[in-house]
Amino acid sequence: MLILLLTSIMLITIDLxxxxxxxxxxxxxxxxxxxxxIAAEVVTKPVERVWSGVTEVxxxxxxxxxxxxxxxxxxxxxxxxxxxxxxNQELRALLNLDSLADLDKVPCSSIGVSGSNDLQVVEVDCGxxxxxxxxxxxxxxxGLVGKITxxxxxxxxxxxxxxxxxxxxxxxxxxxxxxxxxxxxSTSPTGFPLDSLPDxxxxxxxxxxxxxxxxxxxxxxxxxxxxxxxxxxxxxxxPGVVPGSGVxxxxxxxxxxxxxxxxxxxxxxxxxPVTRETGVLDGYGEGSLPRVRxxxxxLQFGEAKVGDQVLTTGGRTSQxxxxxxxxxxxxxxxxxxxxxxxxxxxPSADIGRLNFLMVLLYQPSTELGGG
Amino acid sequence: MFAALWHSSxxxxxxxxxxxxxxxxxxxxxxxxxxxxxxxxxxxxASAGVVGGPERGAIAGFVLGLIFDLxxxxxxxxxxxxxxxxGYLAGWLDVIRIDTTWWLAAxxxxxxxxxxxxxxxxxxxxxGEENAFTPDLATVVPVVxxxxxxxxxxxxxxxxxxxxIEPPVWKAPRE
Numbered sequence: 222m223l224i225l226l227l228t229s230i231m232l233i234t235i236d237l238x239x240x241x242x243x244x245x246x247x248x249x250x251x252x253x254x255x256x257x258x259i260a261a262e263v264v265t266k267p268v269e270r271v272w273s274g275v276t277e278v279x280x281x282x283x284x285x286x287x288x289x290x291x292x293x294x295x296x297x298x299x300x301x302x303x304x305x306x307x308x309n310q311e312l313r314a315l316l317n318l319d320s321l322a323d324l325d326k327v328p329c330s331s332i333g334v335s336g337s338n339d340l341q342v343v344e345v346d347c348g349x350x351x352x353x354x355x356x357x358x359x360x361x362x363x364g365l366v367g368k369i370t371x372x373x374x375x376x377x378x379x380x381x382x383x384x385x386x387x388x389x390x391x392x393x394x395x396x397x398x399x400x401x402x403x404x405x406x407s408t409s410p411t412g413f414p415l416d417s418l419p420d421x422x423x424x425x426x427x428x429x430x431x432x433x434x435x436x437x438x439x440x441x442x443x444x445x446x447x448x449x450x451x452x453x454x455x456x457x458x459x460p461g462v463v464p465g466s467g468v469x470x471x472x473x474x475x476x477x478x479x480x481x482x483x484x485x486x487x488x489x490x491x492x493x494p495v496t497r498e499t500g501v502l503d504g505y506g507e508g509s510l511p512r513v514r515x516x517x518x519x520l521q522f523g524e525a526k527v528g529d530q531v532l533t534t535g536g537r538t539s540q541x542x543x544x545x546x547x548x549x550x551x552x553x554x555x556x557x558x559x560x561x562x563x564x565x566x567x568p569s570a571d572i573g574r575l576n577f578l579m580v581l582l583y584q585p586s587t588e589l590g591g592g
Numbered sequence: 593m594f595a596a597l598w599h600s601s602x603x604x605x606x607x608x609x610x611x612x613x614x615x616x617x618x619x620x621x622x623x624x625x626x627x628x629x630x631x632x633x634x635x636x637x638a639s640a641g642v643v644g645g646p647e648r649g650a651i652a653g654f655v656l657g658l659i660f661d662l663x664x665x666x667x668x669x670x671x672x673x674x675x676x677x678x679g680y681l682a683g684w685l686d687v688i689r690i691d692t693t694w695w696l697a698a699x700x701x702x703x704x705x706x707x708x709x710x711x712x713x714x715x716x717x718x719x720g721e722e723n724a725f726t727p728d729l730a731t732v733v734p735v736v737x738x739x740x741x742x743x744x745x746x747x748x749x750x751x752x753x754x755x756x757i758e759p760p761v762w763k764a765p766r767e
Contacts, residue, residue: 222646225654225676232658232669233719243668250662254610261614269622335664336617338629338732339712339724342665371665378665385716385723506726508627 248373258333324542325582327351329359331575332376341384341507343367343575348375351580356540358533358581364546364569365389365533366578377580381572382511382547387504389540391513391547393564394530395498498525499534502547502566510551510565525550531566540585601648602655604754605640609656612636613663627728628735631709632747633660635740637675638704639747641682642697644755649679649686652755653708670715678708697748702741709736 236243329345347353349372359366359379367387371378380387500513513531529550535543552565616632624630637656641649657672664671682704685692710733717724752759 222650222676222680225650226673229654229657229669229672229676232672233667233715236668237719247662247665247668250659254614254663257610257614258617261611261618265615265619268619272623333617334621336613336621336629336631336633336660337664337666337671337712338631338709338736339716340664340666380665385721385726503723505723506728508728509726 244371247371251373251376325352326579327353327582329353329377329578329580331578338507339385341367341381341387341504341572342370343379343381345377345379345578345580346375347580348373348377350374352582353377353580354584356585356587357583358541358545360545360579360581361570361575361577363571364548365541366570366572366575368540369580379578382502382504382568382570383507383509383572384504385506387502387511389502389547390499390534390536390538391502391531391566392499392534393513393525393550394532395526500561500564502531510567511548512554513550513564513566514561525553525562525564527551527553529564531564538585538587540587542581542583601652601755604756605652605655606659608750608754609633609636609659613659617663625739626731626735628732628739630739630743631705631736632743634675634678634705634708634736635701635743636747636751637679638682638701638708638740639697639744639751640755641679641704642685642692642700642744642748643752643757644683645686646680646683648755649681649683650676651679652751653677653679667719670719671712673715674708674711677711678704681707694745694748698741698744701744701748702737705740706733706737709733 232243327347329347329351331343332346333344335342345359353369353372355369355372357369359368365382367379367381367384368389369377370380382389502511502513504511527550531547531550533539533541533543533545533547535541546569548566548568548570550564551567554563554565556563612632616630620630620632633656637649637653640652640656644652653675654672657670657675658668660666660671660675661668682700685696685700689696710729713721713724713726713729
């Protein structure tokens, strides 16, 4: 037993450090095991159907009714969303920002799931011959599903966002900005209420008077600023809006434009401010929702709320490109101390029912060199 | 040790383990009692221990664990420890009792499977996973244990065939 224990520990160590021989063994085993899996699928299908017929009929009927209602609601949303998407893409093209549409995708089908209660992985029918590599993010129509952890010539293993080992950098986008639109508030170019302007003005060496005309949520608003400042000022100079602080107004629709002032009147066009905070999303295993940690309440972000959107941040070291929908905040877990609250996230993708998936041909810099 | 095993039981244990793993990954992924995947391969490793003793059980568990790791993408050797330990523990039944009964075998298979299932997150914790222990472990372990006990009715004879062990036969002494 001791020999076996030591052998196992040695194998774990070698495998965790990465070994081409063991990867080859896995690939070979995958080929050898495939016929067993296909045969078992064929043989057990009737049993599964009987079991499903007995246990799931009532649930399916109920779910069908709910889905029909949701479908009716979403038909209306779809039209608005398509319009918003087109505008978003136009704006991104204007600003030369990367978009998911720029990335190549490989369509895959889920062909198997892990037989373990601890591992949250699925197997898909695309591999290195299709350009799939370790670390690439996997999505479906709803949002982020996971990432490739093993890539073989014909198949790949996808670690789901619910796996204990899954971590990805995300941002939480507050919907508060959208709610503020009715009635249209008077705001400064950075989204600060006019009430706070005296304080802000103290920090600036100029006197600013602002009137704002706000268009519907998430669209461009036009702001007219009159200033007596003899020098040029820019909006990031306002307190709390430090570039790279993680609180970037206008992130969804684009970057905030700086306002340049002359000695007389300057007209500035700025984007609708949308606040956000960044954190790390960790999987918490089957039956538990993933959580976002390192979230900190800030003046700009305020308290995170149930229903806030969670999207990937992107960035040089991120596991995924920016702005992939991950889910919505389902619960807020208050954690004492300085670490900040944790947010439970309901994934957009139905992790329990994955069928068709897309592998984004985007390899994070942290995974370069992986097979 | 391994060479001897190759000539005896490995050619049977490996394909049988692959068949059971295929069943676990297809049938029992959809048919989950209380939301738990029944661990057929783990139960088979424990059953091998019941019929073959601690040493054979541990080796069979080790091999079955390697098969599971190769298939699931988990670090190679991590499940081998869990299944090897399950086979080893269940094998003590063979030491303490020569002619076992079906219900005693079921209890030992269930108990050893519970230990094996609990070891999986423990090992994941040791390899650096922070949140390896989840609250649903309290459901997973008992369900795996009970299902393994039930499956032992089928798996113990299968393990006996795979390890080529004849059931003990009591003969009356000649007069």
